[in-house]
Amino acid sequence: MEWIQQLVNGISLxxxxxxxxxxxxxxxxxxxxxxxxxxxxxxxxxxxGFYAIARWELGFFPALLLAMTIxxxxxxxxxxxxxxxxxxxxxIAALITAIxxxxxxxxxxxxxxxxxxxxxxxxFKNKSLDIFGVQVSSTSILILSVAVVLMILLQFIVHKTxxxxxxxxxxxxxxxxRLMGINVDNTISATFAIGSALAGAAGxxxxxxxxxxxxxxxxxxxxxxxxxxxxxxxxxxxxxxVGGMLLGVVESLVSALGFSLWRxxxxxxxxxxxxxxxxxxxxxxxxxxxx
Amino acid sequence: MKExxxxxxxxxxxxxxxxxxxxxxxxxxxxDSGSGGGSSSSGGGGxxxxxxxxxxxxxxxxxxxxxxxxxxxxGAELAVKEINDNGGIDGKKIELIKVDNKSENxxxxxxxxxxITQDKVVAMLAPATSGNTVATVQIANDNKIPIVTGSGTAxxxxxxxxxxxNEYAFRTxxxxxxxxxxxxxxxxxxxxxxxxxxxxxxxSDYAKGLAKSFKETxxxxxxxxxxxxxxxxxxxxxxxxxxxxxxxNPDFIFIPGYYEEVGLIxxxxxxxxxxxxxxxxxxxxxxxxxxxxxxxxxxxxxxTNHYSAEDPEPKIQDFVKAFKEANSDKAPDAFNALGYxxxxxxxxxxxxxxxxxxEAIKDALADTKDLSLVTGTFSxxxxxxxxxxxTVLEFKDGKQVFNSKVNP
Numbered sequence: 001m002e003w004i005q006q007l008v009n010g011i012s013l014x015x016x017x018x019x020x021x022x023x024x025x026x027x028x029x030x031x032x033x034x035x036x037x038x039x040x041x042x043x044x045x046x047x048x049g050f051y052a053i054a055r056w057e058l059g060f061f062p063a064l065l066l067a068m069t070i071x072x073x074x075x076x077x078x079x080x081x082x083x084x085x086x087x088x089x090x091x092i093a094a095l096i097t098a099i100x101x102x103x104x105x106x107x108x109x110x111x112x113x114x115x116x117x118x119x120x121x122x123x124f125k126n127k128s129l130d131i132f133g134v135q136v137s138s139t140s141i142l143i144l145s146v147a148v149v150l151m152i153l154l155q156f157i158v159h160k161t162x163x164x165x166x167x168x169x170x171x172x173x174x175x176x177x178r179l180m181g182i183n184v185d186n187t188i189s190a191t192f193a194i195g196s197a198l199a200g201a202a203g204x205x206x207x208x209x210x211x212x213x214x215x216x217x218x219x220x221x222x223x224x225x226x227x228x229x230x231x232x233x234x235x236x237x238x239x240x241x242v243g244g245m246l247l248g249v250v251e252s253l254v255s256a257l258g259f260s261l262w263r264x265x266x267x268x269x270x271x272x273x274x275x276x277x278x279x280x281x282x283x284x285x286x287x288x289x290x291x
Numbered sequence: 292m293k294e295x296x297x298x299x300x301x302x303x304x305x306x307x308x309x310x311x312x313x314x315x316x317x318x319x320x321x322x323d324s325g326s327g328g329g330s331s332s333s334g335g336g337g338x339x340x341x342x343x344x345x346x347x348x349x350x351x352x353x354x355x356x357x358x359x360x361x362x363x364x365x366g367a368e369l370a371v372k373e374i375n376d377n378g379g380i381d382g383k384k385i386e387l388i389k390v391d392n393k394s395e396n397x398x399x400x401x402x403x404x405x406x407i408t409q410d411k412v413v414a415m416l417a418p419a420t421s422g423n424t425v426a427t428v429q430i431a432n433d434n435k436i437p438i439v440t441g442s443g444t445a446x447x448x449x450x451x452x453x454x455x456x457n458e459y460a461f462r463t464x465x466x467x468x469x470x471x472x473x474x475x476x477x478x479x480x481x482x483x484x485x486x487x488x489x490x491x492x493x494x495s496d497y498a499k500g501l502a503k504s505f506k507e508t509x510x511x512x513x514x515x516x517x518x519x520x521x522x523x524x525x526x527x528x529x530x531x532x533x534x535x536x537x538x539x540n541p542d543f544i545f546i547p548g549y550y551e552e553v554g555l556i557x558x559x560x561x562x563x564x565x566x567x568x569x570x571x572x573x574x575x576x577x578x579x580x581x582x583x584x585x586x587x588x589x590x591x592x593x594x595t596n597h598y599s600a601e602d603p604e605p606k607i608q609d610f611v612k613a614f615k616e617a618n619s620d621k622a623p624d625a626f627n628a629l630g631y632x633x634x635x636x637x638x639x640x641x642x643x644x645x646x647x648x649x650e651a652i653k654d655a656l657a658d659t660k661d662l663s664l665v666t667g668t669f670s671x672x673x674x675x676x677x678x679x680x681x682t683v684l685e686f687k688d689g690k691q692v693f694n695s696k697v698n699p
Contacts (some may be wrong), residue, residue, distance in 0.1 A: 002538040009530040117551060119582040128564055135564055210527040212555050212583055217527070255531035261493055261521055263531075 012140040014248020015147035019202035020225035021240035023195030029235035036098040039222015040105035045200025068197040075196025109215040117214040120207040233281025347406035347415040354394025359419035366630025396426040403427040421445035431459040435649040441629035449675035471504030473681040479512040484543035492548035493521035501547035554583025561588040586689030601693040632664040
């Protein structure tokens with residue numbers, strides 16, 4: 001029973017990783033940039049949710065939507081201000097800029113509200129359901145369902161809508177897409193908006209599940225989500241979901257085996273092994289479909 | 292495949308930068324002990340001119356732990372006033388000379404030198420934090436002026452790593468590992484715990500010390516440690532470790548650590564249906580703990596602390612009343628009480644020594660037996676640490692309520 005319980009813990013953690021990883025993967029898929037500021041968009045989303053619930057007394061779903069909207073706008077702004085003019089620069093320049101943006105967001109937040117943690121208010125009365133001896137809290141079911149709904153929505157956008165088609169076209173070949181009359185700039189902005197909105201949602205969910213939020217909270221989940229994206233095959237949307245879930249479960253199992261202090265190390269070991277043996281990730285193939 | 296090569300580059304860059312960050316963090320955490328030494332031993336023993344006895348107070352009155360030092364100072368002032376109103380020490384009044392060390396090691400060293408060489412104090416109240424106190428120990432030894440810290444709990448203030456005792460360094464509070472012993476005794480004797488679990492912060496020496504002494508004592512009491520798990524500071528997800536602990540079915544869980552993580556642990560444990568008593572130490576003592584865990588989850592949890600203002604004992608209630616009168620009705624916290632006690636501890640030693648010579652005072656401080664103070668009655672052991680009772684507090688609806696006192 002304990003193992004099933006650990007699996008439940010791992011899936012809850014993994015669905016948060018998966019939501020953040022989707023943003024990494026989409027941005028990488030379309031402009032080949034590892035957006036290191038993504039973890040901090042996640043943090044901002046968490047704080048917006050916190051203020052929405054604790055100060056402005058909104059419910060969970062309005063707070064979630066507000067956080068997603070503001071994060072989407074923020075993602076677009078970051079892209080327009082910091083990354084757009086570097087589109088033809090070397091990749092290392094863009095990468096360093098991303099790290100710079102990340103630090104800017106973190107320390108601007110600390111400047112305005114200090115570095116002390118805040119405690120998320122209780123939105124739902126947390127009930128534990130007993131399913132065959134396994135305690136499943138209502139919050140973890142909520143996390144999982146919100147994550148799954150958002151992922152299905154994303155698949156729908158990418159595969160069934162016009163903007164999704166444009167995103168797929170730009171990711172294959174931006175120049176050819178431009179020749180076909182696709183507005184590449186707007187498509188890239190849309191990608192950032194969607195990815196950041198998902199990170200914002202993950203931030204609110206994280207706050208509700210783990211209670212404590214602080215301005216540097218985005219760093220570790222951001223790195224883990226990056227690993228999850230690489231694990232699944234960066235640039236591939238189902239890969240990010242599977243990678244995130246898998247990473248969450250692996251971390252829980254490592255802890256369950258009594259190596260809780262090795263949990264973070266395990267994630268990095270996975271990154272190293274993947275890069276050595278299968279750099280294109282689990283879902284990576286020679287002819288692959290990207291966002 | 293070109294793609295994946297570039298990805299490899301990103302990956303290795305990421306791994307390299309996080310390794311570097313880890314190394315830097317490792318270096319940062321090591322400076323807790325501070326760097327003492329570098330003193331100019333110019334002054335000899337202290338003197339007292341005319342009918343006052345000068346006692347220095349080297350305190351954090353500004354800087355990042357200013358609240359600790361200021362609290363110690365308020366307690367000390369009250370004690371000095373009381374002693375002087377009752378005729379002083381053998382007819383001589385105490386004069387308290389306060390110096391601000393700005394919460395910095397180097398300033399603490401400078402303040403100690405100033406107090407000894409310029410003000411010619413006979414004894415000193417050492418800084419509130421362990422790091423700042425360690426920075427003044429060497430000066431005290433060189434100048435033969437005893438120092439007493441109210442709240443420096445690190446073992447290396449009074450005892451060096453090689454086991455030698457710092458002749459002139461004393462303290463009023465108990466040391467960190469002692470709280471582990473108290474918690475273990477409380478668990479076995481008061482709660483009847485048999486199968487216990489330990490969930491410790493593996494990133495702090497404080498928590499590791501507590502966990503070690505708790506484990507030794509509970510085993511000696513006939514209890515069994517059925518699960519031992521660890522976490523590191525800044526973690527947010529403790530459910531996996533708690534699941535393992537729950538699987539071992541303990542009837543008591545000891546959680547040494549600081550309030551930021553403990554708040555989440557308590558909340559998550561209760562959510563998972565772990566309803567056994569949880570216990571920690573003075574690291575839990577913060578209003579943030581209640582915010583993070585929620586008042587309801589904190590029911591049936593206990594902490595060890597230096598003192599409780601709600602303790603019904605007359606001596607403590609007299610102190611609470613006097614302190615409230617002097618400080619516009621503010622209830623005294625543990626730091627106020629420890630500052631107050633430190634002055635009484637020094638005054639008692641000067642009185643018994645019958646002299647203001649540093650060496651005589653030092654011997655009297657070391658010989659103190661059964662001195663009754665607000666934070667407990669204590670005797671000093673060979674390592675210059677007080678052997679005293681600890682107070683156990685219980686959380687009830689988010690408030691700390693006095694539970695009992697536990698003798699070592």
